[in-house]
Amino acid sequence: MSSRDAVLARIRAALADAPEPEPVVRDYRTAHVRGANVPAKHVPDEYAAVVDLLAENLADYRAHVHRCAEAALPALLARLLAEHGSRSVAVPPGLPQGWLAEAGGVRQHPDEPPLTARELDGFDSVVTTCRLAVAETGTLVLDAGPGQGRRALTLVPDHHICVVHTPDQVVASLPQSLARLDPTRPLTWISGPSATSDIELDRVEGVHGPRTLDVVLLE
């Protein structure tokens, strides 16, 4: 008998007399903030509150939050790269044309063909979009879609700038986010920069992932 068959047989034997447990009831909230279930365009004020909560929670976990209009984005990105002292930036396929147009002094390198891990380690920064952001937890979710790149791209460089398109990428809660995500894609959930609680259970920012996380909320 294979171990597969043996384990399955043991499970069935263990459960032979087990009663059917109580049914699963999903009576918990689908979101905790007011207005979270209302589509953005219908109640702009309440959607703005959700975006504010996202900004607040991102900042609470030491992400640097910036807000700007589309036209001002190239200048903001250039400033953030300069402030970090970046000399090179890795660029994912599909990052909108022109976003890095004003980052003149920074070497821009597309991840096509893919950079090796060692090459990536030589880059100071990476700029990406995201799939969505979750306000209640202050979380960005990347699904390797256009403008996001493969998972290693946002991991190895020490500085990640992530641009969130607020009109349609912010959801209030975890339940809302999962319903929008495609599990067949590789997903990375990011809530603040790399951190650890391993020394005396106290949170310290900055271990292996990017130690600086800039989030741009694009209006």
Place this chain on the structure above:
Amino acid sequence: MSGRTYLGMPAFPVAAKASTKDERLRANLRHATRTIRDKRARAVGELDDWALLREAGKRIKDHTLRHLDTYLLQLEERVTAAGGTVHWAADAAEANRIVASLVHATGETEVVKVKSMATQEIGLNEALAAEAINAYETDLAELIVQLGDDLPSHILVPAIHRNRGEIRDIFRAQMGRWGRPAPQGLTDRPADLAEAARLHLREKFLRAKVAVSGANFMIAETGTLVVVESEGNGRMCLTLPETLISVVGIEKVLPTWQDLEVFLQLLPRSSTAERMNPYTTMWTGTTTGDGPRDFHLVLLDNGRTDTLADEIGRQVLRCIRCSACLNVCPVYERAGGHAYGSPYPGPIGAVLTPQLRGTTSEVDASLPFASSLCGACYEVCPVAIDIPEVLVHLREQVAAQPGHGAERAAMKAAAWLFDHPAALAAAERAASATRAALPRTLPLGPAKAWTDSRDLPELPAAPFRAWWKQHRTTRQEPAE
């Protein structure tokens, strides 16, 4: 590296007797557990539907366990369809053999590891070492344990028994033996210690061809695996190497993608007391051009089906390894994690280890007695495992065992508890504070008599010790 094991460890009361005399250990544990307890209470308090999430989490797990064969087969099918390979391991030895042979097949002699309780449980690092494969732990706390040739003492923070000064000394003395040495003049500032770990491990991440991980959740419906972490070492291991081997207990499966909406709310707030942990990685099989080309999932039984067969004990398989129960346990805080003689310390260890390993050894037989049954663990458990109920049930099993070894272990453990008025006092206070949440369930059979007569008395509003302290007006201090 990683030469120490729990084999041959003394029974809980013997080990606890030594560790409670270690002032530094006790101070480290007291500081760390109190910090996290307060933070957890705040994180949980943010969600006014916590009780409903907890109930949903409990029921999803119970439903999954009741149909475990169905969901494991579905998971196997989906992982395979997505490009992964599924292996089944009946016990630790088989799981270790499978992993070693997969590593050998790549031609590599080193692997990087994501923190994983399952691989601690099966002693994978030692098994790989015997096959001339070096396994490098990359979680900061696991690194501290591995470099210090130490044993883990907490589920979430295996080096919780070490303070910053000790960690600095370990880094200074040991990092150079295994790779990049600690920076000159390394201080004990946590940020500097984290930086030292970043520099030390970066080289290993960049050259690693094989990684070994566990998983927090596996989704049957989609074949997706989920790893929840903080530092980014998990992302490094799950993303950069060419081959990924994940060893996961069979109880970690969840039926649907939607189920994550419950567990991703319960787990981070219960474990690190955060709204969300910094990084979570989810992957389904393999993806061309993104992450490992080869993915192997090793499904581990190793005593879980025995636990599943126990009507009362099977609820322990709901555990999501958050470690909230450790952080509130007065016995854990004083005895320390090593006294439990397994990678699973604290209240959950006292009910999990004897079920996974049986109660034939003295240490395992003594574990169900390493508790004052105060109920604080049940109150904080995000999947409502009634740990006191299982403890009483296991005590009854141990008491019914032939031979006097078990009885001796039990008596020693009870004596230890009564010998430690501080532990008992804290237990009583905690019990009074949580009276409303205390389980009153009494197991069937002989255990019922046990609980009736000994273990779950009505709790007074103010325990005797608290009353005594309050009403005692003069106190004789020892002479200076």
